[in-house]
Amino acid sequence: MSAMDLFDAVGLAPALPGARCRGRATLFDLAEVGTDPEDAEYAEQAAKRLCAQCPSLMRCRAWYEALPRSRRPFGVVAGLVNRPKSVGRPRRTA
Template sequence: MSGRINSGLDRLIRAATALPPVAGAACTGRAELFDDHRHGETDHDQQTRHSAALDLCDRCEAITACRAAVDQLPNPTGVWAGEVRGPRRRTPHV
């Protein structure tokens, strides 16, 4: 199992470092809004967070450059270029 975890982490690191920062992006420094799902987060919390992320994208001057950059990623998840992308992984909230 640790091999799968390491390979997943390696893919994530490669994906995160593969995209150069998009100049003028409104999301700079706000990555927490764009995550697919955060551990222990309710559906409502995720929707609120993604709504805030999508609002930033709607006002972003770099949206075209962002779309071009995200199209290079193999399996983006979370909010990218004004869209919620990727599989929905749900962890029951306790």
């Protein structure tokens, strides 16, 4: 189940008439571990292009930005990419 499907199921996402993301979760969700990096990049760019043309972009962006950072879904949402933060200490470079 995609993030948008989950939000729809529990009523958390606003109504977004004509949203370009509907039915295209594989483009908007983060790539699974082991996915070819080029395929993942292509899907992310395609999702961002669809968002840029979406009639609900402004309403979606307002909803997304109103969420606390800890509650924002991962993936491409409102033309933005949200990835989980890295865990652990940053690596030192010499």
